[in-house]
Amino acid sequence: MNRQVTAAIGAILVIIPLLSIGLWNSDESILIEKAEGQSKIVAIASFYPLYEFTKELGGDKVAVSLLVPKGVEPHDWEPTIRDIQRIEQADLVIINGNGFENWIDKIDSSKITIINSGKSFGWLTSESKLPVDFHYWLNPLSAKLQIKTIADGLIEKDPENTDYYKNRKIAYDLKLDELHSKIKTELNGCKKDFVAFHDAFFYFANEYNLNQHTVIQSNDPHSEPTLKKLENIIQLAKSLDINIIFTEEGINSRTSQVIADELDGSVLVLSPIEVVEDGSSYIKKMEENLSNLKEALCN
Numbered sequence: 001m002n003r004q005v006t007a008a009i010g011a012i013l014v015i016i017p018l019l020s021i022g023l024w025n026s027d028e029s030i031l032i033e034k035a036e037g038q039s040k041i042v043a044i045a046s047f048y049p050l051y052e053f054t055k056e057l058g059g060d061k062v063a064v065s066l067l068v069p070k071g072v073e074p075h076d077w078e079p080t081i082r083d084i085q086r087i088e089q090a091d092l093v094i095i096n097g098n099g100f101e102n103w104i105d106k107i108d109s110s111k112i113t114i115i116n117s118g119k120s121f122g123w124l125t126s127e128s129k130l131p132v133d134f135h136y137w138l139n140p141l142s143a144k145l146q147i148k149t150i151a152d153g154l155i156e157k158d159p160e161n162t163d164y165y166k167n168r169k170i171a172y173d174l175k176l177d178e179l180h181s182k183i184k185t186e187l188n189g190c191k192k193d194f195v196a197f198h199d200a201f202f203y204f205a206n207e208y209n210l211n212q213h214t215v216i217q218s219n220d221p222h223s224e225p226t227l228k229k230l231e232n233i234i235q236l237a238k239s240l241d242i243n244i245i246f247t248e249e250g251i252n253s254r255t256s257q258v259i260a261d262e263l264d265g266s267v268l269v270l271s272p273i274e275v276v277e278d279g280s281s282y283i284k285k286m287e288e289n290l291s292n293l294k295e296a297l298c299n
């Protein structure tokens with residue numbers, strides 16, 4: 001790498017943590033959506049996909065709110081005292097589990113029912129025995145397992161409406177099956193290697209027979225990329241003839257841009273669906289990911 005690039009990367013290594021601190025400090029707690037009447041179950045979902053899954057399953061029987069404020073990246077997010085009060089007042093708290101919510105130990109779990117939607121996965125370990133991924137929702141088929149766990153939790157809390165939840169689950173599962181078929185068909189015959197931003201796509205890559213490489217080589221997007229790692233990923237991308245580098249929402253895309261510039265390539269978004277804008281949805285975001293992956297792999 002030339003000196004200019006090295007300086008640019010150096011600047012980014014300083015800037016990214018500062019930006020991240022800014023995000024962590026933003027305190028835009030969203031109030032619990034008050035249940036209309038007392039009959040609704042009050043549920044809090046840890047972050048976006050779990051919020052949408054619970055809304056899809058719960059329909060008009062469940063008032064769901066999002067814990068991590070919209071626009072805030074959920075890794076390393078810490079609840080305020082007010083957030084903890086909100087959590088402890090809810091009937092159900094839906095989490096991803098397996099270390100994604102590192103605030104969970106601060107909660108008095110004797111007061112609430114926690115649905116650990118990742119309970120059927122456990123740790124996925126690499127050769128070094130370190131956890132490598134808990135982003136189950138990024139594979140529609142493993143998302144269905146999370147959804148089953150959430151549905152079971154709703155039924156346990158509200159057995160009178162068992163059929164209601166079961167039927168809504170069947171309807172949403174169909175959409176996820178369609179999404180899965182579409183991804184499988186459209187990526188068939190394309191290249192296999194892609195460079196995501198953080199290590200979020202193991203389950204996705206595994207399902208569709210792809211090879212995930214990442215800009216920061218960590219399952220936490222706030223992790224700081226070292227110069228050495230950035231040099232390595234540039235070399236790897238060159239050797240694999242990759243010229244699209246992915247970034248994601250809620251983080252600074254300059255690191256991805258620096259790498260893409262070295263490759264005379266470009267930057268596109270591959271979303272871990274951790275930060276979702278108004279009007280979007282899990283399925284929309286997955287379809288955008290598919291479209292950008294096709295741009296990178298199928299041209």
Ligand SMILES: [Zn+2]
Pocket residue numbers: 075135198199200219220221272274
């Ligand atoms: Zn992540």
